[in-house]
Amino acid sequence: MMCNVFVNVENWAFTEGFLLSSSRIMPKCRFSDVKISGIVTCVPTLERCIDNELELFGGKVKQLERLKKTIGLHRRRVVDEQTTAADLCEQAARYFIEQSAVEPSKIDAIICVTQTPDYSQPCNAAVLHGRLGLSLHCAALDVNLGCSGYVYGIWMAHTMIASGGCERVLLLAGDTISSLVNARDRSVAPLFGDGGSATLVERSQSSAATFFSLQTDGKGYDNLIVPAGGARQPCTKDTAVAVKDEAGNIRSPENLFMDGAEIFNFSITEEPKSVIELLEYAEIDADAVDHFVFHQANRYILSNIAKRLKLDIAKVPMQTVERYGNQSSASIPTAICGELATALADRSSTRLLLSGFGVGLSWASALVEVSDLAAFELIDYTD
Amino acid sequence: MKLDTFIKNFEEAVEDVEVGSLTALTRFKDLKSWDSLAILTVTDAIDMEYGVVPRKPDFESADTLLELFELVQTRLKK
Secondary structure, three states: OOOOOOEEOOOOEEOOOOEEEEOOOOOEEEEOOEEEEEEEEEEOOOEEEHHHOHHHHOOOHHHHHHHHHHHOOOEEEOOOOOOOHHHHHHHHHHHHHHHOOOOHHHOOEEEEEOOOOOOOOOOHHHHHHHHHOOOOOOEEEEEOOOOOHHHHHHHHHHHHHHOOOOOEEEEEEEEEHHHOOOOOOOOOOOOEOEEEEEEEEEEOOOOOOEEEEEEEOHHHHHHEEOOOOOOOOOOOOOOOOOEEOOOOOEEOOOOOEEOHHHHHHHHHHHHHHHHHHHHHHHOOOHHHOOEEEEOOOOHHHHHHHHHHHOOOHHHOOOOHHHHHOEOHHHHHHHHHHHHOHHHHHHOOEEEEEEEEEEOOOEEEEEEEEEEOOEEOOOEEOOO | OOHHHHHHHHHHHOOOOOOOOOOOOOEHHHOOOOOHHHHHHHHHHHHHHHOOOOOHHHHHHOOEHHHHHHHHHHHHHO
């Protein structure tokens, strides 16, 4: 990769490149001549089912059944203690490279979106760059985002290509949030699953325009957080001690905490607005979108967003979360590969609205028109 | 915004509560099925009907349905 253009990010004034226009209200933007050409998602084989976790709910069958019925919690796939998000992403990337004609030496940048990296340093992207045998002329960086991260990663890949610095960007988005939850915290334990994905974004002279909208509300950062383990609160023997909260959930500061009500409020308030604003910006009617692929938070949130947007429910994949759990940054590619692979293969062109929302708080939407997208069926992780 | 409609919406949103069984003075947090899940379903019902998303402090500060109704009403006026 040779960066040969100067990019003024503040003004979005590209001296060369493919950015067509942008809104003055940042950051909404539109790209052309960049396409998503392939997606592979890898899931662990170990399956957990809420039906076998009655103990977590104090033996209350009714409470468990309500969660299944209302929130849509059911099964989820989780990693064993030896497997990490990097492993899942590596297997997805290897599968994609094997199945497609992409030469690793032609990949100009690798972006890893994860909140569960192998190490605090170096970044997963550098580690996977080595494991995949990519060229020395290849940029590698991690993005610390969760449920909105896949869309952010797609946007970054578009930006890197539009700037003229890259022809092909490999986006690896994956998380193992199950490793952060306390098994005795029923507010998160039955919800989160794991997954890793590989997406190739590349320059294409014939691709349709892609539109993005990216937003953040950092004031809500503590509604979804792992308090200990960073520089602010390093892990100590005290942070490893799990205690019971008012609702009877047990967790330590090293575990994931989620304020479910606040996350729900945020989702139903901001997500519909973000989607409407993006469609208006793109001047495309919701009816002209073939599939709305939202982050698979849980069925209740998905159906509430769809209800507020008055969407045809058949256009909104929402089985992924019940089969694989909430997979954070991997949930959108899992939904695409798991629920739309056949539909995408049957059509020459499909318009997708991708939208992720969660930790940060952060949310992002993309309107993409894909042609000849190789969305492979989900693959199971093998050691 | 009518109180009786508000109470009906609340009753429909909370599991195991029959429509017509609650009054303005019902202390909703004493309901057997009032839990974190009920907060979500009531939030959804209030937002869909009135376009107001009640926050956790609203549920914490209100004791009766009348008090919750008044909080939503105050938000509507803003």
